[in-house]
Amino acid sequence: MQNVNGYSETHKRTLELVMTAVLIALVFVCTMLLNIKLPIKANGGLVHMGTAMLFITSILFGPKKGAYAGAIGMALFDMVGGWLLWAPITFVARGLQGYIVGKIAWAKGHKGNHMGLNIMAAVISMPVMIAVYYVGEGILYNNWVAPLASIPGDIVQNVIGLIVAIPLCAFLLKIPYFQNKLR
Template sequence: MKQEYTKELVFGALGIALVFISTMFLKLPNSIGGYLNLGDGFILLFSGLLGPFASFMVGGVGSAFADIAGGYGSYAIATLLIKGAEGALVALLVHRSSRLRLPAYLLGSLLMIAGYYVTDSLLNASWIVGLAGIPGNLIQAAIGILIAMAGAPFLQRLKERPRE
């Protein structure tokens, strides 16, 4: 039992680090003050492996730290909540059934897109301006799903590997 907690902690810390790095250093600014990044792929990937709380931390903390460090501090609290909820939702669904992996990734991505639409609209004081972020978030979500689907079998084998 203790070994499972240790694995959850180690994989959670690795997830936070990878989300931070892939968000902070692999990004393209968009026209409405945000940016596209590859962090969603690692949020989805680790959320398919970890429990809901750890997945919330991976998505929320890794992404919010990247916002703060990257000069997008006005998004940090919203990012913590949006990306954290994305991770927790995916974890809840995937842990019910592994057959729900792709639907969970899709629902988590839709939650992220909706969350950033509201955030962009509020930060830009316009529900119309907020619409401009949706295409980029759709692309980000699609790439994230591809990353997670490709990496899930590898990460699952790594987690199940017996200790030597």
Template sequence: MQQIQKRQNKTPDLVLTQSIQKPQNKTFDLVLTAILIALVFIATFINIKLPIMAKGGLVHLGTAMLFTIAILFGPKKGAIAGAVGMGLFDIFGGWLIWAPITIVARFLQGFIVGKIAFMNGLKGTSMVMNIAAAVASVPVMLAVYYIGEVILYSNWIAPLASMPGDLLQNAIGLAIAIPLCAILKKTPYFRNM
């Protein structure tokens, strides 16, 4: 009888603890996602306009941040941070017409990087898989931008002019993100994930 009373007395505390715990995790997740979006947005403002005729000739650090976030946090956060962060940059940075294309391209790119980096329980810990993830995402990003530019320019040839800049941007992003992730993965926060 005493054991039953003890269990009954503990049950409300357990339920209360669980109900309090869940919103805190959701709140933390929401705040973390917002911070990651802001990091991509700010990193995208660190850019160089390439001297090419195509409008897509912008090299920025947003891609490095997208790669870093997808490798550290996985496909969901990588996709959301990349799409919303760079989409907001297009909206507020004077590239409004590019925003829908960017949102689709960067959502897919962030998702692919995170999905491959987290494949088979790796959680972004394999440098080889992280590099493969970033490289595998580039053709998808290029394809989305190419199709988007074809629609914008009504021309199949003009969009090819922005591809070297897009490739350069991804190469710089990869060169920054991979060593940065290797360092950050050694911190207590990511070791305990």
């Protein structure tokens, strides 16, 4: 059965699955290959471009794809990058962050095309991500003071991600593909 765009529902679902898998891979690659270890001893000392890609994905493709890409892409990095113990925490923290960014960026029919909402979405998602990592680290180490040292690195990572993602989204939203095909 054909829908309005001439694609069957099966074809449309397949395209959605492939697009989600590509976005997960992009978050994973940006986390894996584009990272810098900060000179701080706390666990929040890794800055990577996976956060920027999470923001970009959530803004351009909405909350569902943003949540999947952030949760799975960054948890996969933890699993292959020597941070296996952190994978479940990352899955929750980054899944929630991607969902929140996408939900706010796509609020009131904007679909990621309102830069003010996009910035607000990323900023609102940051304390949630930081809180999940704080609680996770507190549970892992049975210590509620030590995780405080990770917060500055988490903030730096999110701010850099925001600084990279917002201009890139503004540029990408001018490309006809993002204006027509995804809307």
